[in-house]
Amino acid sequence: MTAATVLRPHAEQDHAAELAALAAADERAKPPNWNLSPWAVVEYLLGGTLPDGTVITPKYVGPRRLIEVAVATLATDRALLLLGVPGTAKTWVSEHLSAAISGDSTLLVQGTAGTSEESIRYGWNYARLIAEGPSAAALVESPLLHAMRDGKLARLEELTRIPADVQDSLITILSEKTLPIPELGTEVQARPGFNLIATANNRDKGVNELSSALRRRFNTVVLPLPDSAEAEVEIVSRRVAELGTSLQLPAEAAELSEIRRVVTVFRELRSGRTEDGRTAVKSPSGTLSTAEAISVLTGGLALATHFGDGVLRPHDVAAGIHGAVVKDPVADRAIWIEYLETVVRERDGWADFYRAGQELS
Template identity: 65%
Template sequence: MPTLLRQHAEELFAEELTELQKTESGKRPANWQLTPQSVVTYLIGGKLKNGFDITPKYIGNRRLMEIAVATLTTDRALLLYGLPGTAKSWVSEHLAAAISGNSTLIIQGTAGTSEESIRYGWNYAKLLSEGPSESALVETPVIRGMKDGKIVRIEELTRMGADVQDSLITILSEKSLPVPELNTEIQAIRGFNIIATANNRDKGVNELSSALKRRFNTVILPVPDSIEEEIDIVQRRVASYEKTMELPVEKPALQEIRRIVTMFRELRNGVTQDGKTKIKSPSGTLSTAEAISVVNNGLAMAGYFGDGQLKAADLAAGIIGAVIKDPVQDNIVWQEYLETVIKTRDDWKDVYRACRDL
């Protein structure tokens, strides 16, 4: 049987979800697989009464996860908002997996997403031969979520046009979807809700209308508070990637991860970790997700084109590629940081040489 490149959250963490179901004693909302308290434990991690360890999926403020889960027990939809790379999609997937046992009811928002992607479409062959009928109706993830009482995920909501976004208003307020061609409507059963994600830094973003904003409870996911928190996130995600891809490389040294996270945080914040030197910030976000990507790329370089040990030379290209998005402006920022910060650190000489050589 072929090995999947990436399993859905409910498959990858099936054992944890089962153990949580075994040990919980509170009341579950209608059509929820777990109690709200267990959903938060699944996200934040912890040890169960029977000694079973739940791995953290979100490393950050527990209260944010409690607010997100509490929102989904009500009739309000949830909007996860923030900078790119702050785990919005990751949290959305795990929320749906823990609540509904199914994270695959998803709509990807783009500039080309149409209203039919949210409401419904038609099988035009049947439509022409039979006319409008239930069998000719093509159901969207929203319709399936409404019928089954499950969570529906909408990625990058603000990338959709305003007219497409507003097609959600009736669904969120009335909990029903009119189908005038069949003179009927689809009504949502309990358990149905929507988790949408949006970021505030991309180009091509469309503002949400006031009417739609009122129907969402917004939870802003921040960048990690501390460097240790961010290092922990990168370590965990890299370990998961390494295991899945079966790379012929040794476990990355903590020092390399710490240096990448330090670089990204300093360039992102515009000041060195000790607060003594102000530096320019590049045009990109340099998110935690990008730090993870740089380490993963370095592991591939070390495993297939190196000696199996992650070194600065394996990471240099990924670092430069992440920082320099604008070839003129960002290159100036990077060269200044390289010469005034990296070069001055005695234990970063290998990073300086590797990056300078590129």
């Protein structure tokens, strides 16, 4: 299926033209089995203009050095762990790194409390196993085994949600670069180009904390929240425009003033202080991440498109903000009402948003 016929194309499909242009212009040294040089991978992530005039759109807005460290890590024998609070684009960055380096971002294991060792190592087609016994034909390769065999990057989401004994099955893979298959009396040795990108949330610390042996196999890069309101507005604006196009919601509905309003509310509640630093506010239990701001605005666009006049207005985003803030119906609701009364009510140009917030509360 082409990128135009699916709801959410993979990064290598959606940005195929950019990746091809970078490959054509890339004259720098490439590690074995990499599609692009480390320099070109960083350009793909952070954006720029090529000598032929091709514009590479930024995929990540943040410190360049962090992305350079992440890419350099993948060119070594150490795996990469992207760490940060929810909504700091860890999954987004891992997908685009895999797309740029391997041309394939689909070799993914989603970590959960129920993730089994078979999901990381290999499993069996039990019908063939019973009928024929252990054989290569009955083996079901995991994404990691597939990446080892082909010399590509594998991705592992939410590493700290995986049970500790299952996590430790990664140690041999990452240290010896081999995966024994004792049932067949053989092993799969990783080809050059193989590596692993794992993600984990700061807030998951202690759920299934990594052993020291496993942590040594990773180089950790912490992805921060956007430094400034302008940087966060830029990130949110770009992603809302992309999602609006994908979902066939009118791009003109994404009013910059409403994007700024959502970002302002999230940043103030997150930091516990208003933009001008004069008023302290209480922070709710939720993370109020950039990803949630994007979700709030996309939902507002849908309301404006299907139940309004096509223009994003304060009452279109108020419901989404209320849902993002009020995770605890008692404590968070009290915090939200206090914020409305002490901050929003007194702010010039926010009267419509205040009334919409009051109606929902």
